Structure formats: C-alpha cells, structure tokens
Amino acid sequence: MELRFLRTLVVCAAGLGVLATPVAAGSESGNFMVRVQGTVVNPDSSANVFLGGAQIPNADAEVDTEVLPTLTLTYFLNKNLALELFCCFAKLEAEGKGAINGTDLGDFWVFPPALTLQYHFDNFGGFKPYVGAGVQYIHFFSEGRSDLGGAKIDLDDAVGFTLQAGVDVSLGDGWYLNADVKKTWIETDASWRGTGITADVDIDPWIFSLGVGYRFNLEDVFGARSAPVALK
Numbered sequence: 334m335e336l337r338f339l340r341t342l343v344v345c346a347a348g349l350g351v352l353a354t355p356v357a358a359g360s361e362s363g364n365f366m367v368r369v370q371g372t373v374v375n376p377d378s379s380a381n382v383f384l385g386g387a388q389i390p391n392a393d394a395e396v397d398t399e400v401l402p403t404l405t406l407t408y409f410l411n412k413n414l415a416l417e418l419f420c421c422f423a424k425l426e427a428e429g430k431g432a433i434n435g436t437d438l439g440d441f442w443v444f445p446p447a448l449t450l451q452y453h454f455d456n457f458g459g460f461k462p463y464v465g466a467g468v469q470y471i472h473f474f475s476e477g478r479s480d481l482g483g484a485k486i487d488l489d490d491a492v493g494f495t496l497q498a499g500v501d502v503s504l505g506d507g508w509y510l511n512a513d514v515k516k517t518w519i520e521t522d523a524s525w526r527g528t529g530i531t532a533d534v535d536i537d538p539w540i541f542s543l544g545v546g547y548r549f550n551l552e553d554v555f556g557a558r559s560a561p562v563a564l565k
Contacts, residue, residue: 359507
C-alpha cells in the first residue's frame with residue numbers, strides 16, 4: 334500500500350509541476366487551485382448487524398483507517414467563495430467487533446468524491462483559512478470475500494453531509510501549503526449473499542489532509558480572448 338501511495342503521489346506531483354509553467358503562471362488571486370495531498374481516512378464506524386431480520390445482540394463492526402494520496406480542484410467564484418471537488422480511491426477493510434469480534438467481514442474499494450462550497454477569509458495576509466459544507470458520495474466496488482461462509486460483502490452506494498475547515502499558507506508565486514480536515518456523516522446497507530446476514534453501517538469518516546497547492550487563472554491554461562478579471 335505504501336508503494337502504491339508513493340507512486341500515485343509522484344504522478345500527482347508531476348502533474349502539478351506541469352501547471353507551474355509560464356503558460357499557467359501562479360497567481361495569488363487566480364480563479365483555480367489544484368492541491369496534491371497525503372490524506373488519512375479515519376472512519377468513525379459502527380453497525381447494527383442482523384441475522385434473518387433479527388438483530389444480533391452486541392454485534393458491531395468497524396472499518397479500518399487508511400493513508401492515501403488525494404487531489405482537490407477548487408474554483409473561486411470570487412475572492413471569498415469557492416467550489417471544491419475532493420477525490421481519491423481507497424481500499425478499506427471491515428472487521429467484526431463485540432459478539433463477532435475478529436470476524437473478517439470483507440474488503441472493498443471506494444470512490445468517494447466530495448463537493449463543498451467554501452468561504453475563504455482574506456484578511457490574514459498569506460494565511461488563508463476557510464470553512465466549507467457540502468455532500469460526499471461513496472461508490473463501493475470490487476468487494477472481497479469474508480469469513481461468513483466465504484460470502485462477498487455487498488455495500489449500497491451512499492450520500493452524506495460533509496463539513497470542512499482548512500488553511501492555505503502562501504509560499505509565493507501561487508504556491509501554497511495546505512492543511513484540511515473534513516467530517517462526513519454517511520451510512521450504508523451491507524449484506525452477505527446467501528447468509529441471511531445484513532448490517533446498517535455508519536461510516537462517518539474523519540478525513541485529515543496535508544499537501545501543497547498551486548493557484549492560477551484557468552484562462553492562462555486554455556487561452557483567453559481578454560485578460561482575466563481580478564476576483565472581487
């Protein structure tokens with residue numbers, strides 16, 4: 334997992350470097366920012382587990398914590414308001430707790446894009462904090478087999494509510510250091526085919542990110558018929 338993380342981070346960093354050219358000159362007031370981050374996804378998970386529709390007393394489940402590379406694309410509507418798209422791919426594992434402690438419930442891949450509307454504070458010089466709120470969608474795929482008779486875990490796609498806070502610290506010429514935290518409240522239904530076992534799962538991840546960003550004007554990349562208008 335560490336090797337895959339490093340390879341992906343190098344590719345993302347290389348892509349960020351391509352933007353850092355005279356064609357996409359960095360701008361402190363640019364209308365677009367790309368960030369490459371290292372991210373910890375820490376699910377605050379819990380579950381109610383059922384057999385044949387009857388809840389199994391004291392049965393619980395948790396989803397493991399993962400470290401992975403992530404990417405954000407941020408479009409500034411003006412100097413304070415912005416829309417951010419956050420995304421990544423991750424492979425997670427679920428394990429039983431309580432009455433089913435230690436049971437391998439299966440692994441699965443997730444595609445969890447989050448879209449937030451942000452407010453950026455602009456009265457702290459090169460220190461630029463922001464807050465945001467939005468939604469996160471999780472698509473589950475490539476589910477693996479479990480200890481429950483070898484049955485594969487099956488998870489329904491889900492949508493949840495996300496809150497966010499972070500800060501960009503200017504390094505000059507459009508470059509920034511970034512720290513960001515998100516909290517999502519999201520739940521899904523899980524089942525294991527042929528076993529009669531189902532679960533209502535709260536994933537509710539904390540998402541902690543550190544990274545580097547580059548801010549510029551989109552017009553410098555795609556070309557513009559006139560000079561870009563400064564954000565107001």
